[in-house]
Amino acid sequence: MAEIGRLAISLALLCAVFSIGLSVIGARRRRGDLVRSGEHAAYATFGLVALATVLLLRALLAQDYSLEYVAAYSSSTLPTNYKIAALWGGQKGSLLFWAFVLTLFTTVVEVQNRARNRELMPWVTATLMIVTAFFLGLVTFITDPFERLPVPATEGADLNPLLQNYWMMIHPPSLYTGYVSASVPFAFAMAALITGRLGDQWIRTTRRWALFSWFFLTLGNLFGAMWAYEVLGWGGYWAWDPVENAAFMPWLVSTAYLHSVMIQEKKDMLRVWNMVLVLLTFTLTIFGTFLTRSGVISSVHSFTQSGLGPYFIGFLLVILLGVGALVAYRLPELRTAGTIESFLSREAAFLFNNLILVGIAFAVFWGTVFPVVSEWVRGVKITVGPPFFNRVNAPLGIALLFLMGVGPVIAWRRATAKNLWKAFAGPVGVALATGVLFLATGMPFGAAWLTFVLGVFATGTVVQEFWRGMRARQALLHESAPRALSRVVGKNRRRYGGYIIHLGIVAIFFGIAGSSAFRLEKQQTLNTGEQMSIGRYVLRYDGVQSKEDGHLSQLAAVVTVLVDGKPIDVLHPEKRFYKKPKQPTTEVANRSTLREDLYLVLGSYDDATKLVTLLAYVNPLVVWIWIGGLVMALGTAVAVWPSGREREVRVLAPGAVGASAE
Amino acid sequence: MLNHRRFLVGAALIAAAVSYLVWAGVRSTSTYYFEMDEFVERRANHEGEDLRVKGWVRHGTVQWDARTNALAFELARQDGSDGVPVAFGGILPDMFAEGREVVVEGHWGGGRIAARQIMTSCPSKYEAEPGADTTAPAPAPPGA
Numbered sequence: 001m002a003e004i005g006r007l008a009i010s011l012a013l014l015c016a017v018f019s020i021g022l023s024v025i026g027a028r029r030r031r032g033d034l035v036r037s038g039e040h041a042a043y044a045t046f047g048l049v050a051l052a053t054v055l056l057l058r059a060l061l062a063q064d065y066s067l068e069y070v071a072a073y074s075s076s077t078l079p080t081n082y083k084i085a086a087l088w089g090g091q092k093g094s095l096l097f098w099a100f101v102l103t104l105f106t107t108v109v110e111v112q113n114r115a116r117n118r119e120l121m122p123w124v125t126a127t128l129m130i131v132t133a134f135f136l137g138l139v140t141f142i143t144d145p146f147e148r149l150p151v152p153a154t155e156g157a158d159l160n161p162l163l164q165n166y167w168m169m170i171h172p173p174s175l176y177t178g179y180v181s182a183s184v185p186f187a188f189a190m191a192a193l194i195t196g197r198l199g200d201q202w203i204r205t206t207r208r209w210a211l212f213s214w215f216f217l218t219l220g221n222l223f224g225a226m227w228a229y230e231v232l233g234w235g236g237y238w239a240w241d242p243v244e245n246a247a248f249m250p251w252l253v254s255t256a257y258l259h260s261v262m263i264q265e266k267k268d269m270l271r272v273w274n275m276v277l278v279l280l281t282f283t284l285t286i287f288g289t290f291l292t293r294s295g296v297i298s299s300v301h302s303f304t305q306s307g308l309g310p311y312f313i314g315f316l317l318v319i320l321l322g323v324g325a326l327v328a329y330r331l332p333e334l335r336t337a338g339t340i341e342s343f344l345s346r347e348a349a350f351l352f353n354n355l356i357l358v359g360i361a362f363a364v365f366w367g368t369v370f371p372v373v374s375e376w377v378r379g380v381k382i383t384v385g386p387p388f389f390n391r392v393n394a395p396l397g398i399a400l401l402f403l404m405g406v407g408p409v410i411a412w413r414r415a416t417a418k419n420l421w422k423a424f425a426g427p428v429g430v431a432l433a434t435g436v437l438f439l440a441t442g443m444p445f446g447a448a449w450l451t452f453v454l455g456v457f458a459t460g461t462v463v464q465e466f467w468r469g470m471r472a473r474q475a476l477l478h479e480s481a482p483r484a485l486s487r488v489v490g491k492n493r494r495r496y497g498g499y500i501i502h503l504g505i506v507a508i509f510f511g512i513a514g515s516s517a518f519r520l521e522k523q524q525t526l527n528t529g530e531q532m533s534i535g536r537y538v539l540r541y542d543g544v545q546s547k548e549d550g551h552l553s554q555l556a557a558v559v560t561v562l563v564d565g566k567p568i569d570v571l572h573p574e575k576r577f578y579k580k581p582k583q584p585t586t587e588v589a590n591r592s593t594l595r596e597d598l599y600l601v602l603g604s605y606d607d608a609t610k611l612v613t614l615l616a617y618v619n620p621l622v623v624w625i626w627i628g629g630l631v632m633a634l635g636t637a638v639a640v641w642p643s644g645r646e647r648e649v650r651v652l653a654p655g656a657v658g659a660s661a662e
Numbered sequence: 663m664l665n666h667r668r669f670l671v672g673a674a675l676i677a678a679a680v681s682y683l684v685w686a687g688v689r690s691t692s693t694y695y696f697e698m699d700e701f702v703e704r705r706a707n708h709e710g711e712d713l714r715v716k717g718w719v720r721h722g723t724v725q726w727d728a729r730t731n732a733l734a735f736e737l738a739r740q741d742g743s744d745g746v747p748v749a750f751g752g753i754l755p756d757m758f759a760e761g762r763e764v765v766v767e768g769h770w771g772g773g774r775i776a777a778r779q780i781m782t783s784c785p786s787k788y789e790a791e792p793g794a795d796t797t798a799p800a801p802a803p804p805g806a
Contacts, residue, residue: 162756233756340669348669355673359680366684371695381695383714385767388691392683523753525729584756603753606728613731615753 002067002146005055009096009146012048012103013136015041019129027122035122039110042125045132046103053100056093056145060086066152069093069145075156077551077579082159085168088176089159091293091308092145098289099135101180102128109184109209117205123191131183134315142311161552161578161585167227175220175247179285181213182250185257186282189275193326198271198333203261208640213281214258215636217251222629233586233601235521235617237625240389245368246288249361253281256357259350259407266412267347271334272327273354279323283316284361290316291368342414349407356400363392390516394447398454401509404502405458408465427460448517455506455513462499469496489638497639504635507628514596514621523603525613531562535618537598538562544605544612545572552578554587557602557612561591573602573614596620693767698739701746705770714767715775720745721760737766737775750777757782 019041026034056069060083065071073086073093088094106128113121139145159168185206192202224247229237238244257277263270290312327334340347367384374382409423435453443449466485469492473484489496524532531540542558556572574587591598596618603613694708698717720738723745727733731752736745740763748766758764758780768777 343668343672348672351669352672352676355676356680359676363680363684363687367687370688370692380700382692383695384688384691385693388687391691392680392687395683396680523731525731582759586756601753604728604731609728611728613728613753 001055001059001064002148005052005059005146006144008048008052008055009136009140009144012045012052012099013133013140015045015048016129016133016136019045020126020133023122023126023129027126032118035118035125038122038125042103042106042110042129045129045136046107049096049099049103049132049136052146053087053096056096057084057087059146060084063156065154065156066148067145068147068149071149071153071156073156073159075158078156078159078164081166081169082164085163085172086159088172089163089168092139092143092147094172094176094293095135095139095143096145097176098180099132099139101176102132102135102183105181105184106132109187113205117188117201119195119197120188120191120202120205123194124187127187127190128183131187134311138308138311142308158578161576161583162231164578165227165231167223167231171220171223171227174216174223178213178216178218178220179250179288181209181216182254182281182285184209185213185278189278190323190326193275193323193330196330196333198330200265203264203274207261210254210258210261210278211636211640214251214254215633217247217254218629218632218636221247221251222626226626229622230588230590231586233588233615235519235599235601235615235619237515237622240364240367240386242368243292245364246291249364249368250281250284250288252357252361252364253277253284256354256361257281259357260354263347263350268336269339269347270351271336272331275327275334277354277358279319279327280358280361283319286312286316286319344410344415344420346407346410346412349403349410353400353403353407356396356403360393360396360400363396364389367392397509398447398450401451401454401458401506404505405454405461408499408502409461423461426464427457430460431457446517448513451509451513455509458506459503462502465499466496493641494639497635497637497641500635500638501632502635504628504631504633507624507631509628511621511623511625511628514624515619518620520618521616523613523615525611528610532614532616534598534616535596536563537616537618538565539600539614539616541612541614544610550579552576555602555605556587557605557614559589559600559614561598571598571600573600575602575605592623594623597622698737698744702739702744705746708770710769710771712767712769714765715746715770716763716765717746718742719758719760719762719764724760726754735760737764747774748777749774750780755780755782 019038021038022034022041023038026032026036026038059067059070060074061080063070063074063076063083069090069092070086073090074083078086082089086093088097106125109124109128110121113124117124188202188206192198221244224244225237228239228244254277257274260270260274260277264274290308293308340351342348367388371381371383374380405427406424411419411423415423431453434456435449438449438452439445443452466488469488470481470485473479473488474481477484479487520535522532522534526532526541528541528543531538533539538561540560540562542560545556545558547554554574554576556574559571559573560567561569561571569591571589571591573589576585576587577583578585586601589600597620599617599619601615601617603615605612694711694713696704696713696715698715701713701715701717715737717737718740720736720742723734723736723738725734733750733752733754735748737748738745748768750766750768762782765781766775766777767779767781768775
C-alpha cells in the first residue's frame, strides 16, 4: 500500500508539472484546448493527492507500523480520532495535508471559473500548481510520508500527550484552511500582473476567498489561544511564541488587505499596495508553515530539525524576486491618479490602519527572527521575549482601536467640521463619560483604561451607524424597527457585517486589556484541609481523587471555592500521567464567568506527605476574548451571506459565490 | 501633488514610530541565548547578567522539595559533562525530566543560574535521545 501511496505522490507531482506547462503554453499561444488540458491535469493532481492522503490515513488507522510515520505518531492505545489527527501531527503528514487542501481548493477554483475569467485562468492554474509542486516535491524527494522502516516496529511511539486533546482535531485544520486558501487571491493577483488586466476583476473574483482565508486564520489564531489557555496551564493564552507569531502575521496582513481593497474598489487607489499585501499574506503563510515545521527557531513547538529550511527559504526568495520583478514591470500601469486629499478623511483612516497593521506584522516578524539575525550578524543568539512584543504592540494596538472608531463614520475625501460633529459628538461623549466613571471607581489611568475608553468609543460609532441606518429606513418607508434594521443590514451586508466584526474585535481588546492589567497569580503548598486566598476567593484543599485505565492515570485535587465564607463551587485541577511515553500533562480547572476566570493548576502532589501545590490565577474578562471571536464569526457570516441577487447563483463551496460589486 | 507629499510625510511618521518602538524594545528586552557549549566558553564574560541557556538536565542531579517547591538540578551537555547548577522555585513544567533538553532563563551569577523560567520543548515526536534513559521517573511521581 505504501508503494501505491508513494507512486500516487510522484504521479501527482508529474501531473502538476504538466498542468503548469500546458497552462502556460496554452495561454501564450491562445490555445483553449491546451488550457483545458492544463485544468484537467490539475484535477488529476487533486485525485492523486487525495488518494495518497487516504492511503496514509488508512495506514494510521490500520496501525501499519512498517511505516516510519505511523510508528512515530500513532500507537495501538491511541483513540481513533487522534489516529486521524496524526495525519497533521507530524511534519511529513502535514506537508501532504497542505498539498491535499491546496489541490482541493484549486479544483473548487477551476469549477467556479469554468465560464469566467478565461484570460486569467491559465495563469491562476499555473500559479496554484507551482505552489502544489513545491509541496509535492518536498514529500516526493525530501521527506517521504510513506517511508518504510528497515524493520517494522511492533508498536508506535504515540502522539505527544500534549496534542491528545480535542483542539488537535480543530485548530490545525482551521489554520491550514486559512493558510492554504490565501494561495487563491495570490494566484489571481499573479494572473492579473502577468496578463496586465490590473483592474478590479481579480479583486472582485477573490473577495470571498480573501474573506474565507481571513476567517479561518482568525479561527486558527483564536483556537490556538484557547488551546494554550486550557491545556498548557500557565494561566495565559498567548506567549508570543514563534509558532503563534507564525499564525498571527498572515492574519494581520490579511486584515490590512480586506480594508485597503475597499479603497481600490471605491476610489481606484492603492493598486500597488494591494498587490503587495496579497503577496505578503501568501509568503507569510509559507513562512509560517516553515517556522512550525523546521525548528529553525526554538519554541515550545520546536519541531525537530529537518533540513527543510533551505528549500523553504529558496522557494520564498524565488516568489519574492519573481513577483517583485513583475510588480516593477507593471508599475506604470498600476499607478493610479487618486490621491488622498486630507488627513481627516476615510481614505486616510484606512491607510493609517493599514500602515499600523503592517507595522505590527513587521515588529512581530522582527522579534521572531531576531535570534537568527543576531546570530548571523554578531555570531551570538539574542532573543527578545514577550516583554518586547507587549511593549511594541500595545501602543500600536491602541492606535488601531482608535482608528477603528474613526474609520467607519468619517467622511470620504475631506471631513468638514459639521461632519465631524455629527459623526463623533455622541460616541466621544459616551466614551469620555465612561472614562471618568472608570477613574471614579478606582481604575488606574493607564493602557488598560485607555483601551476600555477607546473600545467604548469604537462601539459607540458602530451602534450609532446601526441606529441611523434603521431610523433612516423607518422615516422613509415607515417600517417597524426590527424590520428596518434587518433590511438595512440585508441591503449592505458587507458593511454591517464588517461593523459586527469590529464589535467582536472590541470585545477581544477588552479581554486582553483586562487579563493583562488586572491579573492575579498565587502559588501555595497546602495540606489537606488548609486553604489559600486569591482576590475575592478562598480555596480549600479537600484531598485527591485518582482514576486509572490502560492509556493513562489521572489524579485530581478536590478544591472547594468559597466567597464570603460560602462555598460556591468545587474544582478539580488534574494531572494526567500517560503510560507511554511516561509523561505528565496538566488539566486545568477553570471557573469562567463574564467578570473573570478562576483558573487552577495542580502544580504538584507528593504522595509521601500528601502535600499539594496549587497555582491559582484570577484572569479578569478573559471570556470576552472568546465571545469576541464568536461575534466575529457572526459578522463574517453576515458579510459573506449572498444577497438576494446572488442567491440565484449556485453555491458550490464557502466563498464560491460569484462576485458582485457590493 | 502637495497632498501626495503630505500623505507621504504621514506614512513616514508611522514607519518611524514603529521603527523606534522596535528599536527601543530590542534594546531593553533582549537577552543572550546560549547553547551549552557556547555558555561554557563565554560564561566568564556574562557574570551577573540575565540570559537563556539551552542544555540537558543531567541525570541524577534533580532534587525537588515538595514542601517548598524548590527545584535544583544541573544543566549540562548532552553527554552529562560541564554541569552548571540551576535553582528554581516554582511549578515544574510537565515535560521536565532527567535527560530532557530544556531552556533555562534566569540570572547567572556566583557559579549558578537562578532560573525564572524553565522552558521545555513540545516536540511533535518522541524519540529516545541517545544516552537518555526515558524510564527515569519524573520528579513528581504519579500518585500511584
